[in-house]
Amino acid sequence: MALGLVKWARIKSPWILHFNTGACNACDIEVLAALTPRFDVERFGILLKGSPRHADVMVVTGSVTRQIRDRLVRVYEQMPEPKFVLAVGNCAATGGVFQQCYNVYEGIDKVIPVDVYVPGCPPRPEAIIYGVVKLLEKLAKS
Numbered sequence: 001m002a003l004g005l006v007k008w009a010r011i012k013s014p015w016i017l018h019f020n021t022g023a024c025n026a027c028d029i030e031v032l033a034a035l036t037p038r039f040d041v042e043r044f045g046i047l048l049k050g051s052p053r054h055a056d057v058m059v060v061t062g063s064v065t066r067q068i069r070d071r072l073v074r075v076y077e078q079m080p081e082p083k084f085v086l087a088v089g090n091c092a093a094t095g096g097v098f099q100q101c102y103n104v105y106e107g108i109d110k111v112i113p114v115d116v117y118v119p120g121c122p123p124r125p126e127a128i129i130y131g132v133v134k135l136l137e138k139l140a141k142s
Ligand code: SF4
Pocket: 022, 023, 024, 025, 026, 027, 061, 062, 063, 088, 089, 090, 091, 092, 096, 097, 120, 121, 122, 123
């Protein structure tokens, strides 16, 4: 009963943490645009949080550089279970334009598990919202 209530609350109001692992900032601007009243993700109960300890979903942008890798893992480990990851943009999914550079991993899933990928360079806010809805559908089935 209590577990069902927690799951219901998480689906109705997922709290997100935004993490830039080395993006050019265009993906970040689209994530922020999705959070503005124009696109209004709060209608899904989605709230941006500053602490990983309060977040259900990590929204990651950019290719993972060797410099940021350990910090990404540390912040991911600070999130309470169950936790989910949304990879926003081609860089987050595969390394994008930075593929085969000596200083990047080719995709966030080389470092932490990813639940949903949102392709694009950068993806539009509508695509990010679609990715979040897909994640919520996945949560509902879990
Ligand atoms: S996917 Fe494109 S817009 Fe996003 S961080 Fe990479 S280069 Fe920048």
